[in-house]
Amino acid sequence: MIKYCYTLSGTKKAPEAVNLSPFFFQKTGVKMMKNVKSDHLHFGGLDTVELARIYDTPLYVYDVHKIRENARAFVNTFKNMQIPFQVAYASKAFSSIAMLQVAKQEGLSLDVVSQGELYTALQAGFPVERIHLHGNNKSTEELEMALKHNIGCIVVDNFYEIELLEGLVKEYNQTVNVLLRVTPGIEAHTHDYILTGQEDSKFGFDLSNGQAEQALLKLLDDKEINVLGIHCHIGSQIFETTGFIMAVQKLYQTMNKWNTLHQYVPEVLNLGGGFGIKYTEEDEPQPLAQYVEALVHEVKEQAKQYELPIPEIWIEPGRAIVGDAGMTLYSVGSIKEIPDVRTYVSVNGGMTDNIRPALYNAKYNAVVANKSNEESTKTVSIAGKCCETGDMLIWDEQVPESIEAGDILGIFSTGAYGYSMSNNYNRFTKPAVVFVENGKSQLVVKRETYQSLTQNDLFYE
Numbered sequence: 474m475i476k477y478c479y480t481l482s483g484t485k486k487a488p489e490a491v492n493l494s495p496f497f498f499q500k501t502g503v504k505m506m507k508n509v510k511s512d513h514l515h516f517g518g519l520d521t522v523e524l525a526r527i528y529d530t531p532l533y534v535y536d537v538h539k540i541r542e543n544a545r546a547f548v549n550t551f552k553n554m555q556i557p558f559q560v561a562y563a564s565k566a567f568s569s570i571a572m573l574q575v576a577k578q579e580g581l582s583l584d585v586v587s588q589g590e591l592y593t594a595l596q597a598g599f600p601v602e603r604i605h606l607h608g609n610n611k612s613t614e615e616l617e618m619a620l621k622h623n624i625g626c627i628v629v630d631n632f633y634e635i636e637l638l639e640g641l642v643k644e645y646n647q648t649v650n651v652l653l654r655v656t657p658g659i660e661a662h663t664h665d666y667i668l669t670g671q672e673d674s675k676f677g678f679d680l681s682n683g684q685a686e687q688a689l690l691k692l693l694d695d696k697e698i699n700v701l702g703i704h705c706h707i708g709s710q711i712f713e714t715t716g717f718i719m720a721v722q723k724l725y726q727t728m729n730k731w732n733t734l735h736q737y738v739p740e741v742l743n744l745g746g747g748f749g750i751k752y753t754e755e756d757e758p759q760p761l762a763q764y765v766e767a768l769v770h771e772v773k774e775q776a777k778q779y780e781l782p783i784p785e786i787w788i789e790p791g792r793a794i795v796g797d798a799g800m801t802l803y804s805v806g807s808i809k810e811i812p813d814v815r816t817y818v819s820v821n822g823g824m825t826d827n828i829r830p831a832l833y834n835a836k837y838n839a840v841v842a843n844k845s846n847e848e849s850t851k852t853v854s855i856a857g858k859c860c861e862t863g864d865m866l867i868w869d870e871q872v873p874e875s876i877e878a879g880d881i882l883g884i885f886s887t888g889a890y891g892y893s894m895s896n897n898y899n900r901f902t903k904p905a906v907v908f909v910e911n912g913k914s915q916l917v918v919k920r921e922t923y924q925s926l927t928q929n930d931l932f933y934e
């Protein structure tokens with residue numbers, strides 16, 4: 474049995490160990506992991522071809538050990554830096570009862586943005602005091618649900634919400650902790666659709682036009698509302714720490730002003746999520762610990778400069794916790810060769826289980842999981858099966874010459890915003906989700922059935 478790996482340029486490399494995660498290979502520039510026992514790709518210690526056989530495809534697979542490792546990278550860095558903190562997992566990246574159980578086990582807090590996400594957290598038995606509710610258009614029902622369950626805090630986003638909340642806390646004679654979401658006017662370097670910190674944003678109160686200050690005063694005026702602190706989130710899939718550092722500086726200028734004018738000093742500074750991960754070898758994220766180190770360092774510097782206390786620092790990573798811990802397995806079907814133009818390899822999923830390539834032109838790498846010892850010398854494009862020309866998962870990927878119908882194709886780093894953004898376009902059913910850990914696999918989200926697709930449909934009479 475040949476024991477080697479291929480780099481993206483096609484050169485062979487000896488694998489350092491048997492069951493390394495694809496993350497390792499992406500990090501080192503080696504494209505795929507080889508199992509020395511067979512020619513099957515292993516993920517989280519298990520044979521992916523076997524997983525596809527047992528659970529069928531398309532299938533989301535999560536390496537739970539990797540989820541824990543990512544979570545601990547954040548948590549342990551805060552602990553080592555001896556600073557009060559909360560790491561709130563942004564459950565929009567991937568919410569399911571099993572995932573939230575793992576988040577709870579790792580001592581994370583939770584960011585939810587809807588009643589559905591809050592309901593899932595409650596079903597998972599997530600500690601309510603560690604749940605934070607987000608949203609740029611929270612409904613009365615959402616706010617009522619948050620108050621009823623006494624969740625940790627509500628991240629207040631706009632004047633309409635303040636009015637609703639003021640009415641509700643009076644009606645229920647209840648106090649509530651809030652964070653004030655501000656937009657610091659920072660344009661992080663990422664895709665336009667996932668930018669959130671700029672002035673022209675639907676999220677939060679703008680700092681520069683005075684609306685944030687107006688909102689603060691309104692909230693401080695209400696004795697049922699405790700303004701725990703300030704929140705800002707500058708965007709998603711950000712590699713450089715510069716944007717985060719600039720946000721901290723902007724927030725401290727504001728805090729200094731608000732301390733002088735209104736004697737308001739926040740206890741909590743929530744700096745959001747957005748820490749970038751590696752999808753392909755072109756991506757160069759920082760190690761997760763470095764994002765935290767940079768943030769904490771800057772907070773300490775600014776606190777010293779303005780002679781303000783060091784607040785509790787909260788962050789909200791989603792992608793960085795689950796992104797590279799998940800992969801998707803598909804079955805290859807039709808292969809269409811257009812001589813001198815392109816070869817389309819169609820799989821039994823696509824934009825219904827991963828809309829990111831269609832939405833953000835996001836890039837991924839794939840491997841033929843049952844032929845991972847074969848050299849990848851053929852250039853093909855991986856197409857989804859939706860009735861959309863734009864339903865392409867990867868353009869120009871290298872695969873073995875022998876690729877054929879029935880092969881299992883694995884796409885790496887689909888753990889964030891894959892399942893959570895999946896949809897039923899063309900009435901495709903959503904795939905199942907499987908967790909692997911300690912050499913075992915377990916189904917944690919069942920595959921949708923045709924029955925579940927039509928269960929809410931009614932006959933027109």
Ligand SMILES: Cc1ncc(COP(=O)(O)O)c(C=O)c1O
Nearest residue numbers: 563706709746747789790791792
């Ligand atoms: C307010 C807020 N917090 C946290 C996140 C999580 O972002 P990411 O998954 O990039 O860490 C998002 C999404 O961008 C967000 O809007």
Ligand SMILES: N[C@@H](CCCC[NH3+])C(=O)O
Nearest residue numbers: 565667709710829889890
């Ligand atoms: N869904 C986006 C990120 C936006 C997250 C929420 N603010 C993605 O897949 O990258």
